[in-house]
Amino acid sequence: MPNEVKGLNEECGLFGIWGSTNAAQLTYDGLHSLQHRGQEGAGIVSNNHGEFKRHRGLGLLAEVFADPAKMAHLTGTAAIGHVRYATAGNHGVENIQPMLFDHPEVTQFALAHNGNLTNADQCRQELSALGVEFQATSDSELLGELVQTSQAPQFIDQLKASLNHVRGGFAYLMMTPTMMIAALDPNGFRPLVIGRMDDGAIVICSETCALDQVGATFVRDVEPGELIIVNDDGISVDHFTTDTHLAICSMEYIYFARPDSIIRGVSVHEARKRMGATIAKEAPVDADVVIGVPNSSLSAAIGYAQASGIHYDMGMIKNQYVARTFIEPTQAKRARGVSMKLSVVKSVVAGKNIVLVDDSIVRGTTSQYIVRLLKRAGAKSVHVRIASPVLKFPCYYGIDIQTTKELIGANYTVDQIRDQIGADSLAYLSVDGLVNAIGPLNDSENHGLCTAYFDGQYPTPLYDYQAGFDAEVARLGLYEGAN
Template sequence: MPAEIKGLNEECGLFGIWGEANAAQLTYDGLHSLQHRGQEGAGIVSNDQGQFYRHRGLGLLAEVFRDSETIHQLYGTSAIGHVRYATAGNHGVENIQPMLFSHDEVGEFALAHNGNLTNADTIRGELREKGVTFQATSDSELLGELVTTSDEDGFINQLKASLNHIHGGFAYLLMTPHMMVAALDPNGFRPLVVGKMPDGATVICSETCALDQVGASFVRDVEPGEIIIVTDEGMKIDHFTTDTHLALCSMEYIYFARPDSIIRGISVHEARKRMGALVARENPVKADVVLGVPNSSLSAAIGYAQESGIPYDMGMIKNQYVARTFIEPTQAKRDRGVSMKLSVVKSVVAGKDIVLVDDSIVRGTTSKYIVRLLKKAGAKSVHVRIASPALKFPCYYGIDIQTTKELIAANNTIPEICTQIEADSLAFLSVPGLIKAIGDLNDADNHGLCTAYFDGNYPTPLYDYQAGFDAEVARLGLYEGANTGD
């Protein structure tokens, strides 16, 4: 829905393997390590000499594959899998991936997608004019339909033409009876990596933590504009475009990726520690103890403590059996989720001046609840430090934001936010501090990161979303210099 400005929510996770006897089980194991990227649904498609088997469903991976026999019935030596959080389309099982398509040349093929297309409505209209009847409501289906209706000769040429027709953020895994194919958008918004199993099988997945999970060694990152083709003969690197400009989503380092992952040679954990150290340097405060909001903020809290010299302690405990609260569809459910998942170690907090380090503030309601929780436990003061810049702009490349009305920093000054969350002080990391903490991702003058959510500098045109974005900027009086890559 282009008129809506979307908000911070999880993306999706991809895992594929080619040439491994235990393909479905290893895909399950790899997806388990990517569960943080999507908790709404999961699916696996396996390939047994051209015969495809699929199982998918709503819920966590372990719920979808509750029956152990399900995995054993996914026969074959290759498989691709997906864990989903919806960035487009409704929450029905028809949108759970991988999706299956019928193709005149290759027969059946499967497709899994992480990201969000910025010209999805336009493409959907074009496909309808060709008589396409859609099987789902998400934009993930569109690439498959473009391939099947393409006038180009050969599957790979059809895929290349289709990839050049779509815009936005996308990482794809496709599987035909005779190949597995990976593709990454020209800006590389989403991470995608290639690995090798000890027996030579090829793995392609969203994060290196999934390679570690299945015992694969890292080979390389998939580069923007690339197509990686894996067959029984080996791996081939091709391109659907060479007009590329790296703009990796900075939220991968801030929040989305697991801390044990390495993205483009940079440890997520170490980057988050540097974010914490730099926000301490930019915004010092006197306090007795540093706490991190578990779990994604713990690395930044350690960095803050090391830089400031204020002791770090475990002042909050997370119930590991409660899902991440942002994924809940209503604010009431999010509030209930926070109360169920977080508790305070009173002996650490009582009578202390606290530095509370978090990775981001979206709506502010969770921050307010945590500040109240700490003060109820006896904290003398709570100074909130956010190890990222203030979220003021939506993302159109694969992070699901509701509207900017829900982004507290788009509608309030920092002192106003501080008052609303009932903190004693509040400060954010600067955009230059964020870039410095992560480090340059390429050798060009550009730092290789997308920071549009903080500064409004979008690296691409927004296509179907442009009118909605312009209306929001005008309504909120956001930065006049907001750039949409035109």
Template sequence: MPNEVKGLNEECGLFGIWGSEHAAQLTYDGLHSLQHRGQEGAGIVSNDHGEFHRQRGLGLLAEVFSDPQKMTTLTGQAAVGHVRYATAGNHGVENIQPMLFDHPQVKQFALAHNGNLTNANQLRQELRAQNVTFQATSDSELLGELVQVSNQPDFISQLKAGLNHIRGGFAYIMMTPTALVAALDPNGFRPLVIGKMDDGATIICSETCALDQVGATFVRDVEPGEVVIVNNHGMTIDHFTTDTHLAICSMEYIYFARPDSVIRGISVHEARLRMGANIAKEAPVKADVVIGVPNSSLSAAIGYAKASGIPYDMGMIKNQYVARTFIEPTQAKRARGVSMKLSVVKSVVAGKDIVLVDDSIVRGTTSSYIVRLLKKAGAKSVHVRIASPVLKFPCYYGIDIQTTKELIGANHTVDEIRDLIGADSLAYLSVDGLVNAIGELNDTTNHGLCTAYFDGQYPTPLYDYQAGFDEEVARLGLYEGVQHID
């Protein structure tokens, strides 16, 4: 069985604002609601009449800005902020965003990125050949360097050229002295939304929950291939490409996004309710009570209970104040961290047949621990229902699953996983059940989702990752049904 206690992690949360006297404070507040998207570092750059001020550091947002004096330095009516979880590059402060770049025409620009570039190695080689010296080790810097070496006549043209040269999943928010600029990859893997404040300020951020946090009204989603430019004259919608194919990451709905967010018109909470209802229909079981693994699985557990008629109850509690466990240096410390995070309400589970609903199983260790915890508390049986399909394939667009060796679902059958985690039964939601739960995201025959982690159907070439992917799926015999993209 995998020997790490580690959950899924997505790279970053972005927040940018233009035209507010309280730009830095609103950015802080917005980032606070996006903290679930990254806990390793945080940073804010403010724009005071063309002069940039930056504060950044390692740790949670509140830790980075624990000194009130830091916020007082972030003056101006525009700002861009970032919370980070690393999928590429090391964990040093040099990789904490927003990053700053000098520019001969606009003087300086700030850049914040969410996602993962699949041709980063190739880009680094090309840039090194042009004598570029890198300031960090993550792929987030690459677009900024491409802008700097471009021979196009102006910043937006240089940006478009750079965007057409990078591949993978990317959502960017950039700031020049005179504008806030956002761009989304041609597949729209990561969410990016636009909102408006009552005072006229414009906000661009990763999720609608951040708009709600600061009292902004949702205006629209940033569309794949778009470049959005906000300045003192208003907002302009441009494009770096019209060759687009919507394939938003299905894990946003399953796990990453906050339940109070809305992604492309679909409530995350409502989608999770339907996921739970669909797995109840696909894999019914007789039981006394339904419980969910807090917190991201609670919506799905409620959906399962409603569809099955089995009562839902709060059988587990999550301690919100325990330090993050995935960075602990030893297995013993990681396991202790999980035990401190989760506890069972014994009166709910003792002597009962339990349906335990979770959003996913990545490595299996946490699931095994939870099943043991429930049985130790007196549960007669534990029937695990996963409100997503089996995770079999890596993600290359901004989630830290880049090898099948990490995935219990790639290395074991469902029956084997059931035995490994000690469950009395185990069932996963089907891919069709997932797509049905989320709903159609566009009017084409395609459902508008990336489900590659479950079915191997990658919507883009894999570039740097293709050789390693071919080797892994061949080793595991997973080629059946996999889309091999040349």
């Protein structure tokens, strides 16, 4: 059940290109700009006139491809690549993507996935009953196996049927000898964009920052339920479903995406500035200086300073060679990462009343350490302002938050959290404040965002996770509304 497959949950980055003589190198460059989305493993599959070549491995992209011969091996005019993050217990190279599958019609296809399937248990049981022997333990493999066992007449029909069988959050990038295919779940939980190079090559990737990295021009977002097919004739648009309802993950704007990316027409940097400005209005404080936790909170800190009129300064420095702690696979690594990655500019904080702006509090490890660090550096007081609402509920669509037990906001009130992290005051952005800061997306029925992590309003059934979620809600009934 869900607790047993905890390691399947992942937040990843996808990049693919069709029609370029430098496909593998451009894929590497694009993945490099998406390294923030996954630091555990990386892989690239190239397509040379139908012949696939692959290299993948554990570690950062530069580590996996440190040997120049690995890139030189990946010849061809098309490629797809993947950077991966996974939770503890699932770190084998067999789970590093893209994955390869044999197929009688298209000979072979490669598959890369960002997200998490909420009916993975059900799919795995059904496939096992058909005699499927799995090559890995990741839910990313399941779509490929469903395609292989589908009774539909042709490959695209098999793919459509399989996409309608899986549930949850998924952005898929696939490649056959003659085409590259992208598919996005009916809610569009994960971002996926299309770009075009000057030479006509087509790029599909997780964020617009990767388009910028390779010099591609943004064409448009992949829409929920779409099947984008790219071949030598260009781009064609199909659908595996038209029953869609946009609910893009609000954590993309808060934390995961790079600030220079644009998601569905909204600048991530500007949205974060508006989040900071909104919490400044919702929870003002008399202080001397505003500082942000580098790097993902700096935009919100600027917004807070501009809205409050309090001076902004660089009060903390991040060691750029230490991985992000939220997406570190284990708590032990997260704790060690916090202690290594941040230092204080004492001349900025000594003797000052500090407003410390951060994007979120997940487990509390980072916040407690930072407050202690600032006070050791001579801060008179530290007022923590979180530019997102209280994280109370798990994410089942592809982020490393699967149980309420690991969320400090689900188990303690705001006052209790304040005391635990040692802050002089603590306030969070409201859900309405978050939605208004991001702004309405192109969805006619609502704001187009998933805010389930804050309000428990999931836009889809939870399938494998429903029983566990119900039990967690019952366990935490005492705290309902306390925050």
